[in-house]
Amino acid sequence: MIKRSVMELINMIDVQNDCASFADTLITGVSFNTRTIEKGNLFIPLKGETRDGHEFVQLAFNQGAAVSLWQRDVPNPPKNVPLLIVEDTLVAMQQLAQSYRKELSLKVVAVTGSNGKTTTKDMLAELLSLKYKVQKTSGNFNNHLGLPLTILGLEDDTEVAVLEMGMNHFGEIDLLTNIANPDAAVITNIGDAHLQELGSREGIAKAKMEILNGLKSNGLFVFPGEEPLITNALKNIPNNWKVRTFGKHDSNDVYPTSLKMTESGSVFEINESNDIFQMPVLGEYNVMNALAAMLVASEWGVPFEQMNKAFANLKLTTMRMEMSDGINGSHVLNDAYNASPTSMKAVIELVSSLEGYTKKIVVLGDMLELGPNEAEYHLEIGSYLNPETIDLVYTYGELGKLIAKAAEENFGSARVFAFENKNELISHLKSHLVNNALVVVKASRGMKLEEVVQSITE
Structure with missing residues (x-):
């Protein structure tokens, strides 16, 4: 410090x-x-x-x-x-962090994105720790207060700092990246979180691209190559950065050549290595997060053949794809930290792809800060649910009722349950938890659905 x-x-x-x-x-x-x-x-x-x-x-x-x-x-x-x-004391703290960062002889990786930035931060820290002394953003200290505090907590002998950057408005990431002056910048994706403030996905992309304002000359920029909002914007930005992409297809620098989900996590191969990678985290979208982290680590001298050591030790920040034992022999997947239409669909795809469970149940709550089209987004999620791969649907909240309404068209009313009282939801849910049933919980942070998780886990 x-x-x-x-x-x-x-x-x-x-x-x-x-x-x-x-x-x-x-x-x-x-x-x-x-x-x-x-x-x-x-x-x-x-x-x-x-x-x-x-x-x-x-x-x-x-x-x-x-x-x-x-x-x-x-x-x-x-x-x-x-x-x-x-x-101004706040400005002075930010100025102090900026000055201190310049005095430290370390590398900084900055991470932002609509979804997955905390998970990617955690992955980066584990991978880079194979070669360097690393410190990272604690929890979600990723704003105008948390980021300066994280920088001021860096030790003199730290070699790499992995800093998460969050935002709700234009200009926020610009402030953070100019404080941090990163050597590498990662955008995990452009989703639909904070549409209420930023207006459109184009607005979200513009706000995320602010991370480049502080990126060092000759720095590394890693982003999803299949996102045209980034690739098109990058064409208009003069730079001499090293640009590397990740994604699902072979047009990217790194992409998966095989991918499957198991009870213990994700197993995948990539085009850049002959190794089979295993990590205790579920979801194709988390494999994409891993690819972003692997790109940075590889560019900074961590061999691919060593990366499984880091994945084996991976511990994600709480309430992000946490699997726990539930009551009556069930299993509970807690992803209740936050939610947007993009991340909600990703979790639904994951649940649909998992096999070997006696029953699959989703508990979905309101997605907040989506702006004037919030009703449409919730109805879309309800229609996205597949009655052939999901057995029961629970919703919580006023907007959650719209998810239930749309889901009933495919599931019928006997398999969909909408609640505005959390205790009533928990009581009803418990009656359906049997041995080897899977429950997935997802909502915006403000819905506090971790209370449901706590009530049904051992």
Whole structure:
């Protein structure tokens, strides 16, 4: 983590007061939360919607902070404590992260995409750890607060940082990529998440392509080669990056030559290697995520023949394709972290392809932030469900009822159950869980369907 004297800090950010009396004070790490602050930290008080972090500056010092930032327009700063007065504490934190990143002799991989960015981040970290000391974004710390905090937590001897970049609006990834200044950039896909804010898939592609604004000259750009919104946009961007593509077909630099799902995960081969790859993660779309990660790792000197070692140790961030034992001998696949029409269809395809289960049940909840066409998207998901490969359909939420409505046309009302009360859904679902049944749970994060998972797992 960052370890700098105050004198060094004032050369990294715009400080507006005289710090000569404590110029030699050393800070170790940063925090903007007094509940997790550690001795020697630089405390960064941030203004939130309901609370102002400046209210807790004195408490931060009481708990061991060495120095604190203070925003110039906030009155009544505490006296007799070392403060760095700045124009804006959030901007100062971002500026500090940007400066610190430039001082570190490491490589940065930036990952974004409508779906799969966290999974790809996790895969990248495992693969690159075969050769380098790697740190990665913790959880989903992928925004204007989390990314700077991740960078400021990097150790001096870290060789590769894998940073996830999320967004809801135009300009967000532009900010993040210019802080991180990546050596490699990965776009996993262009889906339909955040249509409410970005308007169209073209808008989503434009926002994701902002990741290139901070990519170093001669850097590596990895993306799905079958996505015309990226390939067409790239034609109009002057660059000297190394461009590599992944996808399903042989038009890409890396593509699968065979692929199958087993009880324990995915097994696949690729055109660039004679090895058979196995990873404990289900889904063709996760194989695509793996191909993106493998491309970066290969370009950075990790041999394909070593990659199975990393896949064997792969642990994904929670609620992303987590398989657990359920009650009555059932199996529960938890993919309840988030959902969009693209990712929902991918999970439905996965469930349909899996064999060997006595019963297959999907529990689907509302997909949020889809804009004015949200009803149409939910009806489309209901129609996408196949009664020949799925036995029962459960839905949760107001929009989930539209999934159920469309599904009933193919399944009939006896196999489709719509709920707006989660406890009632859980009670009804439990009555259908038998030995070797498979339950897949998918919804937007706001629906909190992990509560269903918790209720039906052992």
